[in-house]
Amino acid sequence: MDLSKLDARLDALDADGYLIDADSTDADQYYLSGFDAPDPFLTLYDGSTHLLFVRSLEFGRAKRESRAASVERFTDYGYDDRLEADGRREAAHRTRAAFLDAYDVEAVAVPPRFPLQTADGLRKQGIEVVADAEQTVTAVRASKTDEEIDHVRAAQRANEAAMAAAEDLLGQAEIDGDRLLVDGEVLTSERLKEEIEVTLLRRGCALDETIVACGADAADPHDRGSGPLRPHEPIIIDIFPQDKTTKYHGDMTRTFCVGEPDEQVREWYDLTERAYREALAAVEPGATGADVHDAACDVYEDAGLPTLRDDPGTETGFIHSTGHGVGLDVHELPSVGPDGGELEPGHVITIEPGLYDPAVGGVRIEDLIVVTDDGYENLTDYPVSLVVE
Amino acid sequence: MDLSKLDARLDALDADGYLIDADSTDADQYYLSGFDAPDPFLTLYDGSTHLLFVRSLEFGRAKRESRAASVERFTDYGYDDRLEADGRREAAHRTRAAFLDAYDVEAVAVPPRFPLQTADGLRKQGIEVVADAEQTVTAVRASKTDEEIDHVRAAQRANEAAMAAAEDLLGQAEIDGDRLLVDGEVLTSERLKEEIEVTLLRRGCALDETIVACGADAADPHDRGSGPLRPHEPIIIDIFPQDKTTKYHGDMTRTFCVGEPDEQVREWYDLTERAYREALAAVEPGATGADVHDAACDVYEDAGLPTLRDDPGTETGFIHSTGHGVGLDVHELPSVGPDGGELEPGHVITIEPGLYDPAVGGVRIEDLIVVTDDGYENLTDYPVSLVVE
Numbered sequence: 001m002d003l004s005k006l007d008a009r010l011d012a013l014d015a016d017g018y019l020i021d022a023d024s025t026d027a028d029q030y031y032l033s034g035f036d037a038p039d040p041f042l043t044l045y046d047g048s049t050h051l052l053f054v055r056s057l058e059f060g061r062a063k064r065e066s067r068a069a070s071v072e073r074f075t076d077y078g079y080d081d082r083l084e085a086d087g088r089r090e091a092a093h094r095t096r097a098a099f100l101d102a103y104d105v106e107a108v109a110v111p112p113r114f115p116l117q118t119a120d121g122l123r124k125q126g127i128e129v130v131a132d133a134e135q136t137v138t139a140v141r142a143s144k145t146d147e148e149i150d151h152v153r154a155a156q157r158a159n160e161a162a163m164a165a166a167e168d169l170l171g172q173a174e175i176d177g178d179r180l181l182v183d184g185e186v187l188t189s190e191r192l193k194e195e196i197e198v199t200l201l202r203r204g205c206a207l208d209e210t211i212v213a214c215g216a217d218a219a220d221p222h223d224r225g226s227g228p229l230r231p232h233e234p235i236i237i238d239i240f241p242q243d244k245t246t247k248y249h250g251d252m253t254r255t256f257c258v259g260e261p262d263e264q265v266r267e268w269y270d271l272t273e274r275a276y277r278e279a280l281a282a283v284e285p286g287a288t289g290a291d292v293h294d295a296a297c298d299v300y301e302d303a304g305l306p307t308l309r310d311d312p313g314t315e316t317g318f319i320h321s322t323g324h325g326v327g328l329d330v331h332e333l334p335s336v337g338p339d340g341g342e343l344e345p346g347h348v349i350t351i352e353p354g355l356y357d358p359a360v361g362g363v364r365i366e367d368l369i370v371v372t373d374d375g376y377e378n379l380t381d382y383p384v385s386l387v388v389e
Numbered sequence: 390m391d392l393s394k395l396d397a398r399l400d401a402l403d404a405d406g407y408l409i410d411a412d413s414t415d416a417d418q419y420y421l422s423g424f425d426a427p428d429p430f431l432t433l434y435d436g437s438t439h440l441l442f443v444r445s446l447e448f449g450r451a452k453r454e455s456r457a458a459s460v461e462r463f464t465d466y467g468y469d470d471r472l473e474a475d476g477r478r479e480a481a482h483r484t485r486a487a488f489l490d491a492y493d494v495e496a497v498a499v500p501p502r503f504p505l506q507t508a509d510g511l512r513k514q515g516i517e518v519v520a521d522a523e524q525t526v527t528a529v530r531a532s533k534t535d536e537e538i539d540h541v542r543a544a545q546r547a548n549e550a551a552m553a554a555a556e557d558l559l560g561q562a563e564i565d566g567d568r569l570l571v572d573g574e575v576l577t578s579e580r581l582k583e584e585i586e587v588t589l590l591r592r593g594c595a596l597d598e599t600i601v602a603c604g605a606d607a608a609d610p611h612d613r614g615s616g617p618l619r620p621h622e623p624i625i626i627d628i629f630p631q632d633k634t635t636k637y638h639g640d641m642t643r644t645f646c647v648g649e650p651d652e653q654v655r656e657w658y659d660l661t662e663r664a665y666r667e668a669l670a671a672v673e674p675g676a677t678g679a680d681v682h683d684a685a686c687d688v689y690e691d692a693g694l695p696t697l698r699d700d701p702g703t704e705t706g707f708i709h710s711t712g713h714g715v716g717l718d719v720h721e722l723p724s725v726g727p728d729g730g731e732l733e734p735g736h737v738i739t740i741e742p743g744l745y746d747p748a749v750g751g752v753r754i755e756d757l758i759v760v761t762d763d764g765y766e767n768l769t770d771y772p773v774s775l776v777v778e
Binding site for chain 2: 038
């Protein structure tokens with residue numbers, strides 16, 4: 001874990017420390033503290049790391065499991081003595097300020113989404129609190145160590161197994177009018193998701209959501225899909241599991257069709273595969289996320305299809321970024337979109353162009369890759385093919 | 390959804406509106422907006438509800454699915470025109486301010502954990518932003534409608550099935566020295582969790598985590614447990630699934646022992662069952678969460694065991710609250726601990742006393758109940774028994 005960028009940022013902001021107030025579902029908190037807890041706690045980084053817990057509940061485990069130099073509690077900083085005179089909220093603010101004071105911290109930088117009430121409370125105690133617009137801890141997380149890349153790789157292996165289970169189930173389906181049947185039962189989005197999720201669970205992965213979307217559902221990139229799947233229509237399957245032990249994610253999308261896609265869908269698929277290959281070809285250290293995004297947009301716009309680059313108000317066509325970073329968060333830095341900065345070796349990103357229109361459905365192809373010294377390595381080992389045999 | 394408490398709070402704070410900036414994993418956001426989205430968006434409540442999205446991606450679905458009176462985008466408030474002159478961040482602040490201005494909102498109340506950068510940006514644009522220490526939307530969520538209670542009930546039914554599957558697996562175990570064997574394989578925490586999670590998944594529930602903890606692991610209420618389960622020791626199983634469709638949670642804990650618990654464990658179990666029954670007996674409208682917590686603490690302290698009430702620094706004994714609200718969040722208001730206020734009909738809460746000591750292990754019993762006009766209804770239908778037959 002190389003925190004030199006964070007040290008430099010603290011210098012630039014004239015801050016004595018970086019402060020996080022969050023539970024460990026906040027990836028910055030988990031990364032900086034090295035501790036997994038369901039309730040919010042305070043992490044102070046001032047060259048080394050110090051944790052402050054409201055209650056004793058996590059204290060013992062934090063001492064054993066966290067990477068912190070010190071683990072402390074509200075009660076160690078006079079919280080209980082202040083309660084009667086100050087009330088709970090004011091006592092909490094004074095306790096946090098006393099903790100910072102113990103480390104000679106008078107000015108802190110905090111993540112942009114740091115809780116307002118904590119910030120206002122500290123400010124009232126004379127602590128300077130500045131929101132770090134550059135999200136430096138998030139930015140630091142973008143560059144993965146070899147160990148972190150291995151974690152992502154492992155999650156993507158489970159992802160491939162889940163995608164194969166899903167495709168296998170589609171392969172068993174018989175076309176019955178406008179329905180798909182497996183063992184005589186109507187094949188639904190829910191059934192396919194269950195297959196995917198059980199496969200992932202048995203491989204130690206959790207999942208927020210899985211997308212199995214067909215027809216108009218698939219035309220909305222964030223619709224998870226529901227109900228019967230239909231033949232001859234594109235079915236988008238987007239799987240983004242989190243390894244329960246390491247907490248790192250995988251991410252992959254394929255679009256399948258059982259039966260005969262119509263000409264329009266076939267065209268969209270070929271175009272999206274071209275956009276995906278052009279975007280991949282644009283990935284190298286020194287190129288920006290915006291360059292990669294432009295490569296995908298060029299393909300679509302050259303074919304006369306709308307993109308957000310071309311028309312910021314469009315609701316059809318290519319209506320999202322080409323990709324995003326993946327790690328402890330399934331969406332994290334770096335951006336592979338119009339604002340994407342320079343790509344660096346160790347950045348783990350998705351490449352996932354797609355086309356959407358409620359009248360047609362949706363098509364998307366997504367791989368997960370890592371930027372290397374001379375280009376990229378694809379962390380995804382799964383065929384790109386529309387029609388399920 | 391009765392928002393009269395929110396209206397009153399806005400009056401008291403002299404605020405024109407309540408503002409949330411979060412994705413829908415934030416339960417207040419999901420509750421107020423009625424919209425499920427993975428990226429942060431703005432919800433303004435000023436008597437009716439207005440949503441503001443950064444990008445177009447969610448626009449169509451939000452118009453169809455949300456409960457909002459209006460759904461708007463950054464681009465509708467001049468974001469793109471401001472970008473070049475102002476830069477991204479400043480343009481975003483001005484765009485949010487323009488949106489508030491369109492509804493004549495000059496002062497907003499926000500949740501305590503509202504993101505600092507958004508608040509500071511709005512303040513710079515002349516908007517008054519005050520953190521609502523009373524978490525009014527969270528407080529409103531504490532009182533459930535009959536429909537919400539049915540959602541919790543359904544999640545708890547799935548929970549009971551999962552607990553039965555786990556107990557069944559323990560029942561199949563043979564004792565082999567200090568190990569448990571099922572079909573010749575060592576029974577682990579991980580194996581039991583998989584059984585629980587697959588059972589829940591097949592019933593439409595997701596889960597953040599499940600606790601199956603034995604021995605010293607169980608002595609830490611937040612340790613999820615790992616490795617082989619041992620005979621003659623208490624095994625804590627705490628399951629808190631979320632129904633994927635409704636997003637409401639269930640919550641239940643049982644402590645099991647395969648083989649013969651020693652005298653100490655048996656004593657702790659009986660004491661915890663007594664604390665659980667005394668706490669349940671204390672539940673009625675008008676009683677406070679603190680009263681219910683006191684009832685549990687009394688049982689433990691009378692038996693000479695430490696509690697946080699008695700000794701705020703203790704790391705063994707009864708080291709957490711007696712319970713918490715359950716709904717869209719698995720931990721929400723009302724509190725059933727030292728700061729717990731008055732209980733009202735429609736409050737859904739857990740009752741879950743427990744004892745912990747690394748030298749002994751842990752014991753906890755937890756039911757989920759709803760406060761009614763004349764007491765409570767237990768939403769949990771599962772036996773309370775230590776020894777697995």
